[in-house]
Amino acid sequence: MDLTVLILLGSGLFLGWSLGANDAANVFGTAVGTRMVRFGTAAAVCSVFVILGAVVSGAGAAHTLSKLGSIDAIAGSFMAALAAAITVYGMTRSGLPVSTSQAIVGAIIGWNLFSNSVTDTQVLLKIMFTWMACPILAGLIAVILFKLVRWILNKANLHLLRLDAYTRLALIGAGAFGAYSLGANNIANVMGVFVPVSPFTDFALTEQFTLTSVQQLFLLGSIAIAVGVFTYSKRVMLTVGNELMPMSPVTAWVVVVAHSIVLFLFSSQGLEHALAEAGLPTIPLVPVSSSQAVIGAVIGLGLLRGGRNIRWGLLVQIGTGWVITPFLAAAMCFVGLFFLQNVFDQQVHKSLRFELTPRVVERMSEQGVPKAAYADLVGRSYESSGALLDAMTKGMPLTGKQTRTAIDHARIQHTEITEIKLSRYDFSRLSEVQRIALQKLAGQQYQYAWELAEALSALSPQWRRLPTIALNRRFNKRLDEDLAYLIQTFESR
C-alpha cells in the first residue's frame, strides 16, 4: 500500500480513536460508572463487539453518508476525517459532550462547499430529522423499558444479590449489543468517507469467506476505535456513569439497552427489509449519535420521575454543543481543504465535467426534469455540480429529486469495457446472467455512467432497477454498489 494513502488514512484512524474514547463511554459508561462492571472487562467486551459490528454489518449506514457527498479524492477524505476528529477531540477537551456523526456530516458539507458540489438536501434533512428523532425515540424506549422492567422485578421479587448478579450479566450483554450497534452504525462516520477511495482490494480468506475492501477498511477503523476504548475512555466512562444523573444499576441497564435499540434501529438492513416485507414503514438507515441516544434515554427516565433530577443547565450546554459541532467541522474542513490544495498542492477533489448534450437533455426530460430548466443550456459544460445547478435553477427551481437526476445524468464519466480489465474483474458479486451481460459489452465505450447502466439493463433484467419502494431497496442498493464498482473499474480517463 502507498505510504501516502496510509498517512491520509491516519486521520480516519484518529477519528476512530476519538470515537472509541468518547462514544464507547456511552455503551459501558453507566456500567463502569456504577461500578457494576470492571473497566478491563468493559473495554475487552466493547472492543471485540465494535469490531464485529463494524465488519459484519457496517455497510448499511455508510451508504447514506456516501450519498450525502461523494468525496472522490483521498486527500479530501483525509481533511474531512481530520476536521471531524479535531472537532470531536477539541469539544471533548473543552468539556462539551460531542456527537461524532454530526462532526462528520458537517465536514462532508464543508467539502461539498469547497468543491462546489451540490449537497443533497433531501439526505441532509433525513439525517437532521434523525438527530431530533434519535433522542426522543431513545427517551420513549427507555421509559417503556423502565416501566416493563419495574413491573417484572416487582413480580419476580428477586433477592438483592441475585438481582445484582443478573444485572451485572445483563449490563455486559447490553454493552456487547451496544458496542456491536456502535460499530455497525458509527464505523460509517470513521471510515465512510474513505469508502469511495478505498486503497484495499478484496481478500479471500477461504473459498467461502471473502473480506471485501470495505470490510478491510472497516476492520482497520474499528481497531482504531478499540485502541481509543483502551487508552482514553476510562475517565469518560466514569464521568458519564456518575455525572449525568444518579442511576441505579438497573436504570443504567435500561439506558444502555434503549440506546442500543435506537442505534440498531437506525443501522439494521435486515430490520429495514423485514419491515418492508411486512408492509410497515421503514426507518431510515443513517449514522446517529450514540451520545444523543444516551442523553435522550437519561432525560426520558428523568422526566418519568418528574424531571427534578435533571440538570437542565447541563442539557442546554449539551444542546449548544450539538448545534455548534457541524458548523465548526464544516468551517474547519473548508479552511483545511484550502490549505491542502493551495499550500500542499494536493488534489482534494477530482476535476469533474458536466455536459448537457442533446442525448442527456432527452434522457433527463424522460426522467421528469422539466425542459424549461435547461432548454438554453444544451451543448454547454460545467466544472462542478454546483455550477450546473446554478445555471439550471436560473431558469426555474428544481426539486431535490430532479436536481439529483440532472447531476447524475450530466456528469461525464468515460468508461471502456476492455478485455484486459474484464479478465481481471472480480465476478464473485455478480450472478451468471449479470456476468454474461457484462461480457457482451466487451469493446464498448460510454461517455456517461447511465449509458453503461442502460446498456446492461437492456441485456438483462438483473441489471435493471426495480421500482423505488422499501421492499426493493436492498436489491437497488446492491445494484447501485455493483454499478459504482463497475464504473470505478472500467473508468478510462
Next chain:
Amino acid sequence: MRFSLNPKKLTLFNKTRVLEQQIDEFFDKVSELGLVFSSALEVYLTDGANDEFDAFLQQAASIEGKGDTLRRTIEVELYAQTLIPDLRGDVLRLLEDMDHLMNVYEGNLFRISIQQPDVPEEFHSGYLELTRTVVTCVESVVLAARSFFRDINAVRDHNAKVIFYETEADKKGTRLQRAIFASDLSLDRKMHLRYFVERIDELANSAEDVADTLAIYAIKRRI
C-alpha cells in the same frame, strides 16, 4: 465475575447463592437469640441464675459469636466480589445495626448474670410482658430486613409493626417503672430494677432506629 469451567462449579451464580444463604443464616441468628433471651429471662425470674440460665447464657454467647463471624464473612465477600456497589454501604450498615441488636441481647443477659437483680414476684409478669413485646419488635425488624433483600414492598408492612411494638414496649416499660417506684422497695433497688427495664426497652428503641434507616434504604433500592 469469575466463570469456572469445573462442571461441579459450573453454576454461574453459585457464589451469589452461598452469600444469600449466609445473609439468611445471619438473620436466623438474630431471631434465635431473641428466643434464647426471652427463655433465659423466664428461667431467671422463676429460678434465678441457675445452671439452666447459665446454659442459655452460653448459648447466647455462642449465637452472637457465630453471628459476628457470619457478618464479617458477608462483608468481606461483598467487598471482595464488589457486589451491589450502589447499596453495599447500606447493606453493611444494616448488618452492623442488626449485629448491635444481638450485642444488646447478649449484653443484657450478661448484666443479669453479673448483677443478679432481685426482682419481686409482683413485677415478674411486667418484665415478661415487656420482654415478649421487645422480642416481637426485634423479630419484626428482622422480617423487615429480610424483606429488604427479597421483597422490597413488604418492608413497609413490617416497619409499621416495628413502630407499633416499640410504642407498646414504651407503654409497658413506663407502666412497669411506675409500679416499681410506687412500691415500698428501697431507692437503690428501685433504681436497679429501673435500669433493667431501660436496658430491655433499649432493644425496641434500637429496632425502631433500624426500621427508620431501613425505610430510607428501601426507597433507594427501588429502581
